[in-house]
Amino acid sequence: MRFKDLPIQKKLMRYILLISGIVLLVTCGSYFVYEYFTFRETTMQKLSTIGKVIAANSTAALAFDNSADAEEILLALKTEPHIIAASLYNEKGQLFSTYPAGLPADKFPVRPTWDGYLFLHSNLEGFEPVIQGNKRLGTLYLRSDLKEMNERLRLFGIIATMVLAVSFLLAYSLSRILQKKISKPILDLASIAQMISGHHDYSVRATKSGNDEMGSLTDAFNQMLAQIDEQNKALNAFNQNLEQMVQERTLELETVNKELESFSYSISHDLRAPVRAIHGYMNIFSEEYGRQVDEEGKRLIQMILTNGYKMGRLIDDLLAFSKLGRKELLKTKVSMHEIVSGCWNELYKEEKDRNVEFMLKTLPEAYAERSTIQQVWINLISNALKYTKNKPVVVIEISGEEKSGEIVYSIKDNGSGFDMEYYSKLFGVFQRLHSQEEFEGTGVGLAIVQRVLEKHGGKIWAEGKVDEGAVFYFSLPAIKQ
Amino acid sequence: MKRFIKKIYFICLAFILIYGTAVKAQPPTAMEKQVKAVFLFNFTQFTEWPANAFSSPEAPLVIGILGDDPFGKYIDEVIAGEKANNHPLVVKRYSSEEDIKNCHVLFINISESNKQKQVLSGLKNEGILTISDQSTFLKQGGMIRFFTKDNKIQFQINPDAVKSDNLIISSKLLRLASIYKSDKK
Numbered sequence: 218m219r220f221k222d223l224p225i226q227k228k229l230m231r232y233i234l235l236i237s238g239i240v241l242l243v244t245c246g247s248y249f250v251y252e253y254f255t256f257r258e259t260t261m262q263k264l265s266t267i268g269k270v271i272a273a274n275s276t277a278a279l280a281f282d283n284s285a286d287a288e289e290i291l292l293a294l295k296t297e298p299h300i301i302a303a304s305l306y307n308e309k310g311q312l313f314s315t316y317p318a319g320l321p322a323d324k325f326p327v328r329p330t331w332d333g334y335l336f337l338h339s340n341l342e343g344f345e346p347v348i349q350g351n352k353r354l355g356t357l358y359l360r361s362d363l364k365e366m367n368e369r370l371r372l373f374g375i376i377a378t379m380v381l382a383v384s385f386l387l388a389y390s391l392s393r394i395l396q397k398k399i400s401k402p403i404l405d406l407a408s409i410a411q412m413i414s415g416h417h418d419y420s421v422r423a424t425k426s427g428n429d430e431m432g433s434l435t436d437a438f439n440q441m442l443a444q445i446d447e448q449n450k451a452l453n454a455f456n457q458n459l460e461q462m463v464q465e466r467t468l469e470l471e472t473v474n475k476e477l478e479s480f481s482y483s484i485s486h487d488l489r490a491p492v493r494a495i496h497g498y499m500n501i502f503s504e505e506y507g508r509q510v511d512e513e514g515k516r517l518i519q520m521i522l523t524n525g526y527k528m529g530r531l532i533d534d535l536l537a538f539s540k541l542g543r544k545e546l547l548k549t550k551v552s553m554h555e556i557v558s559g560c561w562n563e564l565y566k567e568e569k570d571r572n573v574e575f576m577l578k579t580l581p582e583a584y585a586e587r588s589t590i591q592q593v594w595i596n597l598i599s600n601a602l603k604y605t606k607n608k609p610v611v612v613i614e615i616s617g618e619e620k621s622g623e624i625v626y627s628i629k630d631n632g633s634g635f636d637m638e639y640y641s642k643l644f645g646v647f648q649r650l651h652s653q654e655e656f657e658g659t660g661v662g663l664a665i666v667q668r669v670l671e672k673h674g675g676k677i678w679a680e681g682k683v684d685e686g687a688v689f690y691f692s693l694p695a696i697k698q
Numbered sequence: 699m700k701r702f703i704k705k706i707y708f709i710c711l712a713f714i715l716i717y718g719t720a721v722k723a724q725p726p727t728a729m730e731k732q733v734k735a736v737f738l739f740n741f742t743q744f745t746e747w748p749a750n751a752f753s754s755p756e757a758p759l760v761i762g763i764l765g766d767d768p769f770g771k772y773i774d775e776v777i778a779g780e781k782a783n784n785h786p787l788v789v790k791r792y793s794s795e796e797d798i799k800n801c802h803v804l805f806i807n808i809s810e811s812n813k814q815k816q817v818l819s820g821l822k823n824e825g826i827l828t829i830s831d832q833s834t835f836l837k838q839g840g841m842i843r844f845f846t847k848d849n850k851i852q853f854q855i856n857p858d859a860v861k862s863d864n865l866i867i868s869s870k871l872l873r874l875a876s877i878y879k880s881d882k883k
Contacts, residue, residue: 274870276743276744276870277740277744277868277870277871277873277874278870278873278874280740280743280744281737281740281871281874282733283874286873286874349743349744350743350781350782350783351781352743352780
């Protein structure tokens, strides 16, 4: 686990232990260094003092060339066990007497080399001049081992290690207790935050532990909670209000829509009879009196008949369109493949002479009202046939597949297509992207298709490019297993 | 019993003294002369004179020789340029005790015992460190006597005589010397 991801308690503990450890180490280390240098200095001074005393005592022995006495004087060094060797040199620098008695002469410097003391190898050694008055009588050599110093440093090391261990243990146990003072409010706050996000209960408040930063954080947290609570309430109230408003508006719209539908239905219905009458009587007129009018009259009669027929169809379509809004659907499981084949055969029968390549893929079944879905296909297929009229080679392809909860059917042609710029007008009632002269039609077909699919809980959309063809897609909810 | 031991002690002492005189009787070698000259010099280093023994802090410390000079040039070589407690060292040779003035160390080379005794009593309380080779020297109130033992020149000191003349001989010097105790005590 990375340090970043450790719980805050462990982090605090580690920091405390790290800090106290470093502080202890630095303290002990500096004491150790201080002790080391102080002891070196002391050892050197001590040896120098001993040297001075011995040197002062040995003046007469050197002056009167009495090496036995000199040896006796050096023997006094017995009381300083760390002095492992000492020797006296006469004025000429010749070895005069040595200590301890058994040590061979080659263990001593051949002649004095310098005045003063030096740490050499693991010893402290040096030369002390033997002076009487202002006359140098000879030199004293002293060699001290550093056992005492090493012993003392070892003792210091042991004590320091023990102090370190005890202090560290103390720091550990203290930090275990004291870190809770810091971490507990944080952990409490964290658990409350978790509880709130888990239960979405914003009425809970954290308890303040003190007036420090954690206290102000708790205050801020509680304030935030209060704000969230308030905002939630306001939002809920607003939502409820909105829902009510939407419902009201929907109701209003539905009423208006229904009124409009019944209005258009009754208009279409009421218009149909007079138009039929006009068309019917004009037919009779044409048959009965057609021979009695001149050519111009015949042309006008034909015009009236054509337009009357058109108007009749327009009203029929309009009626069919407005009927859709009024009827409840009678849904069954329908074989789309069968419906599409039937529609194609019916529609293509009338245009047998055209060269059309029809490709029908396997289509999934749908749960829909057979008659209205048939109308959808008739409209879409007849559109495809209509808008490919000008093409020498026509390819129409119908396919369908189920994906993510819905079935998408498509019909693709290579006809005159449409400009995507006018896509928004494609499914509007009486909206046409082509002129009546180019392609005849009322502009109700796709509107009916859209209406039917909407009622089935489906959708229609299309892609097209001028003179290159169009693809119409529509979706229906997949059959629930 | 104690007396008996004391008697033996004195017999032994007499023997040593006679033996020492016997050695002394031989003419001193150059080496011996040199060593004695150095010792003479060294005595000035380990002896303190009372402050009134010098007219000034830089006044010379005089090493006198009464009688025949046994050191010859050696003593002059040894003390050349040397000082004792800031007093330059000077050697003076005296032919008779009347000439002795402002002297601090005196080597007395008088073989005749009575004469020596007379000289010593004349020098009492003069603050002069007296030195000799003669075996009777300390007994007659002399301070330091040279003798030879184990082929080495050594010296004997009479601390009472030194003390009564207000001289202080360093304990370091005393360590090296054999101590003479007068039988008066």
